[in-house]
Amino acid sequence: MDLSVRDREMLSGERGEAVQLAMKLLVAVGEAEDAPHLIDVIAGHIDACLFHGVAGLDFAERLVEGGGEVAVPTTLNVSSLDLIHPDLYRGDPETARLARRLMDAYVAMGCRPTWTCAPYQLSWRPSTGDQIAWGESNAIVFANSVLGARTNRYGDFLDICAALTGRAPYTGLHTDEGRLGDFVVELQLEDGLLDDEVTYALIGHAVGKMAGVDVPVIVGLDPDRVDEDRLKNLGAASASSGAVAMFHAVGVTPEAPTLEAATGGREVPTRILGTTELEEARRQLSRPSGRLGAVSVGTPHMSINEMRRLAELVGGRTTKVPFYVNTSRDVYEVAREEGLAGVIEAAGIEVVTDTCTYITPIMGEIRGDLMTNSGKLAYYAPANLGANVALASLADCVESAMTGGPAVGES
Amino acid sequence: MSKSISPGVARGEPLVLQEPLSLWGGVDPETGDIVEPAHPQHGENVAGRVLLMPHGRGSSSSSSVLAELLRRGVGPAAIVLREPDSILAIGALVASELYGSVCPIVVTDTDPGPGTWVVDGDRATVRGEGVQISRSKSDIE
Numbered sequence: 001m002d003l004s005v006r007d008r009e010m011l012s013g014e015r016g017e018a019v020q021l022a023m024k025l026l027v028a029v030g031e032a033e034d035a036p037h038l039i040d041v042i043a044g045h046i047d048a049c050l051f052h053g054v055a056g057l058d059f060a061e062r063l064v065e066g067g068g069e070v071a072v073p074t075t076l077n078v079s080s081l082d083l084i085h086p087d088l089y090r091g092d093p094e095t096a097r098l099a100r101r102l103m104d105a106y107v108a109m110g111c112r113p114t115w116t117c118a119p120y121q122l123s124w125r126p127s128t129g130d131q132i133a134w135g136e137s138n139a140i141v142f143a144n145s146v147l148g149a150r151t152n153r154y155g156d157f158l159d160i161c162a163a164l165t166g167r168a169p170y171t172g173l174h175t176d177e178g179r180l181g182d183f184v185v186e187l188q189l190e191d192g193l194l195d196d197e198v199t200y201a202l203i204g205h206a207v208g209k210m211a212g213v214d215v216p217v218i219v220g221l222d223p224d225r226v227d228e229d230r231l232k233n234l235g236a237a238s239a240s241s242g243a244v245a246m247f248h249a250v251g252v253t254p255e256a257p258t259l260e261a262a263t264g265g266r267e268v269p270t271r272i273l274g275t276t277e278l279e280e281a282r283r284q285l286s287r288p289s290g291r292l293g294a295v296s297v298g299t300p301h302m303s304i305n306e307m308r309r310l311a312e313l314v315g316g317r318t319t320k321v322p323f324y325v326n327t328s329r330d331v332y333e334v335a336r337e338e339g340l341a342g343v344i345e346a347a348g349i350e351v352v353t354d355t356c357t358y359i360t361p362i363m364g365e366i367r368g369d370l371m372t373n374s375g376k377l378a379y380y381a382p383a384n385l386g387a388n389v390a391l392a393s394l395a396d397c398v399e400s401a402m403t404g405g406p407a408v409g410e411s
Numbered sequence: 412m413s414k415s416i417s418p419g420v421a422r423g424e425p426l427v428l429q430e431p432l433s434l435w436g437g438v439d440p441e442t443g444d445i446v447e448p449a450h451p452q453h454g455e456n457v458a459g460r461v462l463l464m465p466h467g468r469g470s471s472s473s474s475s476v477l478a479e480l481l482r483r484g485v486g487p488a489a490i491v492l493r494e495p496d497s498i499l500a501i502g503a504l505v506a507s508e509l510y511g512s513v514c515p516i517v518v519t520d521t522d523p524g525p526g527t528w529v530v531d532g533d534r535a536t537v538r539g540e541g542v543q544i545s546r547s548k549s550d551i552e
Contacts, residue, residue, distance in 0.1 A: 021508065025501060025504055025505070025508075028416075028500070028504055029416075029497045029500055029501055029504075032414070032415075032416035032495055032497060032500050033495055033497055047471050047472060048474075048475060050472065052435070052440060052472055052475040052476055052479055053440050053441075053475065053476070053478075053479030053482070053483075054479065054482060055475065055478035055479040055481070055482040055505070055506065055509065055510075056475045056478065056479070058482075058509050059478070059505055059509060062509065135471050136471065137470060137471055140471075152497075153471055153497075153498065154471060155471040155472075155473065155474035155497065155498035155501050155502070156471060156472055156473075156474040156475040156501075156502075157474050157475070157478070157501045157502070157505050158474070158497065158498075158501045159471075161501075212466075213466065213494075380436065382448070383436060383446075383447060383448055383449075384436065
């Protein structure tokens with residue numbers, strides 16, 4: 001791999017020990033991926049701030065001791081703790097202490113304490129063509145697909161290496177060729193299904209199963225009926241059931257004005273996603289028993305538009321089951337200013353910030369179905385939480401919670 | 412054609428995964444047990460084994476889980492991949508940097524067959540050793 005003069009200075013230790021280690025790891029990975037050289041990235045998003053064990057903490061603290069300071073604006077993913085509502089955490093205090101040390105280490109390196117899995121909802125976000133290095137699978141697929149920014153799937157550790165050096169291997173989705181669609185997913189669905197938000201989670205789940213690591217091109221979405229929240233849910237589900245880091249949707253996403261533009265004019269195979277495939281996805285994600293146990297929405301974090309809808313749907317009623325909404329502290333702040341947070345909390349709904357109900361012990365024992373509008377939560381909840389999931393629209397989640405059930409499986 | 416993405420030499424009994432596995436959510440980082448309920452090899456343990464994975468899957472947190480497994484001494488002896496995977500590579504490289512642990516990762520289409528496998532991440536080779544069983548960590552060097 002060709003290294004610039006500055007890359008070699010970093011590698012030789014002239015810019016400090018942390019930068020030297022980061023560059024050493026970037027070079028090793030770049031060579032493993034046959035990258036011809038490194039490129040500049042203008043922003044980072046770090047997933048490694050979520051605690052998975054002492055190894056991650058040892059690495060972060062070694063970088064801090066080595067004088068690590070991020071070279072580009074860098075945001076932080078969810079952590080294990082809600083620093084705004086610390087009493088929500090029901091886990092082991094020792095794990096919480098280590099998780100907090102990990103958070104502090106990343107803040108000490110100059111990362112912004114955003115604590116969100118939806119950095120694309122923050123006031124600054126990358127634009128089409130920007131080269132970035134993001135971690136967190138749903139953020140990666142959103143950045144590439146919806147924003148047209150360019151990032152590979154940065155795993156824990158490599159994310160901070162890119163942020164400390166401002167460099168990343170020039171491969172995969174950073175390149176023009178790497179972004180071309182590999183196969184077409186042709187939607188053959190009744191038109192009315194495209195009005196149902198659950199459909200987008202199901203499409204994402206089915207597409208992830210088909211795609212593996214390939215770039216799918218979805219044909220048949222209606223640009224007038226998708227918004228960022230629906231695309232968020234679709235992308236997050238596809239990055240859970242598969243390793244999708246980018247999709248195109250013809251007529252919707254910025255690099256797919258036409259099918260030809262999305263595939264680069266290449267001949268690619270076509271897969272059909274019809275009612276059968278959609279119902280199969282529904283069966284895999286949603287197995288309602290009819291008994292409502294709890295509701296959790298906001299995986300990935302709720303946007304301000306979703307918070308507005310939630311406040312409106314609540315309509316002054318009170319939830320009859322435990323109800324959690326995950327969002328970022330930035331969106332929460334706006335929701336407070338707009339008076340939405342007060343309405344939501346008055347309904348007995350627990351607002352969770354900085355973390356998410358599917359990765360850290362916040363919800364108590366769930367006696368009955370866990371209802372959600374999130375394809376990603378529905379995918380992980382059976383293994384992570386031991387929960388039985390009912391997937392439904394936000395409106396149905398609220399209606400079921402306010403009436404005490406039953407949990408419906410579809411809207 | 413073979414390629415190394417993490418150096419070192421290790422040997423162990425192969426564990427050929429029938430489906431891709433996300434280490435995050437799929438493997439207990441404290442024990443090495445495969446805990447993903449839907450995985451065909453749910454209940455097996457990765458410690459000291461040569462993992463053959465067609466390719467990685469799922470979460471970008473799998474790097475952290477691999478490093479943690481290696482820190483605790485319950486990580487795989489080596490990993491053999493059919494396609495490069497930078498998420499696994501960085502996990503092994505960081506564990507090597509922090510703890511001096513060895514977990515060679517080689518990308519190859521070689522199939523050494525049954526018996527112990529020797530994975531050489533310095534020369535990018537994977538070879539079989541007949542049907543001898545050698546799983547203990549002290550055998551690695």
